[in-house]
Amino acid sequence: MRQLRATLLLSICSLMLISCAEVKAWERGYLAREEMAWDPNSLESSLNDHIFFSKEASSGGNSTAGGGCGCN
Amino acid sequence: MGSFCEIQLFDESRISAKSIVKQLAGEVTRLEKKYSRFREDSFLTKINSSAGNKLGLAIDEETQSLFDHALNCFEQSDGLFDITAGALNKIWDFKKALIPSQPQINAVRACVGLNKISFKNSHIHLPLEMQIDFGGIVKEYAADSAARLARNLGAKHGLVNLGGDFSVIGSQPGNKPWSVGISSPISAGNIMAKISLLDGGLASSGNYERFFMHEGKRYSHILNPVTGWPSNGLRAVSISANLCSVAGSVATIAMLKNEFEAKAWLENSGLAYVCMDSEGMIGSSGLKSDN
Amino acid sequence: MKNASRSIIALSSTAMALPGIALSDAPPTQSTVSYKLSNYQEDDLSRSEAPIGELERYEIDVHQFQLVSPLGRNMSLHVDANYESLSGASPWFTSRSLDGEPVVNLSGPSGIWDRRAELSVGSRFYLENGSFAGKIGYSEENDYSAFSFGLNGEKNYNNDLTTVSVGLSYSSDQIFPTDAALFNRVIEDDKQSTSVFFSVSQVINQVSSFQSALSITEQSGFLSDPYKLRDIRPDNKTQIAWSNSYRRFFVSTNAALHANYRYYHDDFGVNSHTSDLSWYQNLGRTLQLVPTLRYYNQSAANFFTNVDNFLNPISEYQSSDYRLSTFGAVSGSLSVIADMGSWTATLTAERYLADDKYSAFEVSKPSTALVKYNRISLGIDFRF
Numbered sequence A: 001m002r003q004l005r006a007t008l009l010l011s012i013c014s015l016m017l018i019s020c021a022e023v024k025a026w027e028r029g030y031l032a033r034e035e036m037a038w039d040p041n042s043l044e045s046s047l048n049d050h051i052f053f054s055k056e057a058s059s060g061g062n063s064t065a066g067g068g069c070g071c072n
Numbered sequence B: 001m002g003s004f005c006e007i008q009l010f011d012e013s014r015i016s017a018k019s020i021v022k023q024l025a026g027e028v029t030r031l032e033k034k035y036s037r038f039r040e041d042s043f044l045t046k047i048n049s050s051a052g053n054k055l056g057l058a059i060d061e062e063t064q065s066l067f068d069h070a071l072n073c074f075e076q077s078d079g080l081f082d083i084t085a086g087a088l089n090k091i092w093d094f095k096k097a098l099i100p101s102q103p104q105i106n107a108v109r110a111c112v113g114l115n116k117i118s119f120k121n122s123h124i125h126l127p128l129e130m131q132i133d134f135g136g137i138v139k140e141y142a143a144d145s146a147a148r149l150a151r152n153l154g155a156k157h158g159l160v161n162l163g164g165d166f167s168v169i170g171s172q173p174g175n176k177p178w179s180v181g182i183s184s185p186i187s188a189g190n191i192m193a194k195i196s197l198l199d200g201g202l203a204s205s206g207n208y209e210r211f212f213m214h215e216g217k218r219y220s221h222i223l224n225p226v227t228g229w230p231s232n233g234l235r236a237v238s239i240s241a242n243l244c245s246v247a248g249s250v251a252t253i254a255m256l257k258n259e260f261e262a263k264a265w266l267e268n269s270g271l272a273y274v275c276m277d278s279e280g281m282i283g284s285s286g287l288k289s290d291n
Numbered sequence C: 001m002k003n004a005s006r007s008i009i010a011l012s013s014t015a016m017a018l019p020g021i022a023l024s025d026a027p028p029t030q031s032t033v034s035y036k037l038s039n040y041q042e043d044d045l046s047r048s049e050a051p052i053g054e055l056e057r058y059e060i061d062v063h064q065f066q067l068v069s070p071l072g073r074n075m076s077l078h079v080d081a082n083y084e085s086l087s088g089a090s091p092w093f094t095s096r097s098l099d100g101e102p103v104v105n106l107s108g109p110s111g112i113w114d115r116r117a118e119l120s121v122g123s124r125f126y127l128e129n130g131s132f133a134g135k136i137g138y139s140e141e142n143d144y145s146a147f148s149f150g151l152n153g154e155k156n157y158n159n160d161l162t163t164v165s166v167g168l169s170y171s172s173d174q175i176f177p178t179d180a181a182l183f184n185r186v187i188e189d190d191k192q193s194t195s196v197f198f199s200v201s202q203v204i205n206q207v208s209s210f211q212s213a214l215s216i217t218e219q220s221g222f223l224s225d226p227y228k229l230r231d232i233r234p235d236n237k238t239q240i241a242w243s244n245s246y247r248r249f250f251v252s253t254n255a256a257l258h259a260n261y262r263y264y265h266d267d268f269g270v271n272s273h274t275s276d277l278s279w280y281q282n283l284g285r286t287l288q289l290v291p292t293l294r295y296y297n298q299s300a301a302n303f304f305t306n307v308d309n310f311l312n313p314i315s316e317y318q319s320s321d322y323r324l325s326t327f328g329a330v331s332g333s334l335s336v337i338a339d340m341g342s343w344t345a346t347l348t349a350e351r352y353l354a355d356d357k358y359s360a361f362e363v364s365k366p367s368t369a370l371v372k373y374n375r376i377s378l379g380i381d382f383r384f
Helices: A001-018 A042-055 B014-035 B043-049 B059-077 B088-090 B102-109 B135-153 B245-257 B260-269 C005-017
Strands: B007-008 B116-120 B124-126 B157-160 B165-170 B178-181 B191-197 B201-206 B210-212 B216-219 B236-241 B272-278 B284-285 C032-042 C060-071 C075-088 C091-096 C102-106 C112-126 C130-141 C144-157 C160-174 C189-205 C208-221 C235-251 C255-266 C269-283 C288-298 C327-339 C343-355 C372-383
Touching: A001 B088, A042 B191, A042 C032, A042 C060, A042 C343, A042 C372, B007 B014, B007 B135, B014 B043, B014 B135, B059 B135, B059 B245, B059 C005, B088 B102, B135 B157, B135 B201, B135 B245, B165 B178, B165 B245, B191 B201, B191 B236, B191 B272, B191 B284, B216 C235, B236 B245, B236 B260, B245 C005, B260 B272, B260 B284, C075 C130, C112 C144
Parallel strands: none
Antiparallel strands: B007 B157, B116 B124, B157 B165, B165 B201, B178 B191, B201 B236, B210 B216, B236 B272, B272 B284, C032 C060, C032 C372, C060 C075, C075 C112, C091 C102, C112 C130, C130 C144, C144 C160, C160 C189, C189 C208, C208 C235, C235 C255, C255 C269, C269 C288, C288 C327, C327 C343, C343 C372
């Protein structure tokens, strides 16, 4: 099952590279906007991560694998 | 901006016209304060001081869009239009007519190249020793910005002239174009052509200043950033386009190309222009038609 | 410009994008200080859900503080500090009511009162085409303390269009439940957690980008809930989470779309799907409105039971913790962000509802104690 997932991930990544446009340096204005960042509001997302971690059984997936708490 | 500034306005109310002119002057001054290479407190000086800083310097939207335009010009001109090429000016002394050595030129060329700058997260990362000069862009931008501001304030007829860079606020009353006389580079005080401007902007570039002669060869102050040597281009060019910024970029690029390529490029541009080559021959296109 | 050549038109695009008009010239900043205050309040249980005892659940106040600042020419410093105070009651055990329905009993009149403080300090070091970072953290509360550290690195490829990052983190926790002797709880125990992640981000075109991230975590030690009357879990857990994110900017609307999906699986038997959508709508130059919708689905742990069975031997795994049951949760939030140049204010309100009705998985043992809550936050960022 894990191997299948790894293959899927790799194929999606390679597909992405094939179908992507060559974006010139001066055409990246929209991508550079704050609301286009992966995490525009880090305090909000870390608060949500903390709440969902203590009210649900899932965690992780993004890069922040921080410290623990007694809430789960 | 270090040169002559003039704003012409037609308005029913003199008070309104004066207020508009005052605000336009304020906008031009704001841009000068922000992007002047000669002011210690300008933002451009701050950018240049950050050269080599791996963390980069935070820049605002306006500065980012100026860099975007500079990068675009760099690409469209195959590297001829390069706002980092200022370092080359230091090794060429036009007053003393000094020609630098090839090793000297090569050393400086290592610190030139707009493609070496990177932009991340609204931060500019300027490599060590590299310096930016917005001189080739800001004046035209200021003219367009002032014209746009005037229109926003309600002005319908007017012309902004920043040291020979023109931006139309609105045509003359009765939908008549403004007529701009282009000075001849070789005979001072004479006009070599007239360009009609109904809207948009006009920019000129010329190398009739700051050159020196050495062994019968003319060394102009317009340096080719790719080679490090003066370009063997046109003597002067004036172009009109939909924006002074566009006209200015096209004019600068035309001056950096060698004469033959420049003329072909101007012909193909589809814009109205007048130019003079190193022999004094005047070429033009589209001068009589409306833009 | 009739008949303008292709290169002239190309030059025109960036010339026309020059903003013009004096903007509110906020001085570009290097450091940011942020503070956020939040109040979290769970809905009371109904009498039918908890026939005896407390109905009021948790209320939590959270203070978050963050500082990001440059350190010299190649490094940046990140400091995070959190403080939260918690009061209320949580499910103690479950039983069957007279109608045969599972009901929950919240912890007694003493309830739970807890304070938690956390501090983490990290630094990022920048190189030519990437960066690497390290972070250490410590947290402490009445009955828990944790020490953690993490390392991660990222590298850019394809002229900064592709970014690959990897990371590793480790946490060592101590558990010392309150009133342990009184309620026959474990006096003291510990838990360790090791996690690795790998992610790839890719720019698709001028207005969109995509990211895929995988994390694998191994936990060992005391993983049960010491406050439940009967809660026995394995002392090892392996979990894997795969998240995918998409960002797209709509130029004509002046708004950005965030779409995220995460799949989670662990060897307790829990599988979950999390999807959320946010819409960042700009209104003029100062305001931004962000509505968000989240849909969460999980399937129960192998050893979940909705009615505690005290006759089971202690060697058998068992838990009635609602957080290990099959349920779905729907939540919506709205943020209003005002950008005043050197400072920004954010106001957020959120409503969350967990219910076995919302589950896309088949529910065989619905939990009664699923939580519903309101959350409101006010945050300020100051740039200098």
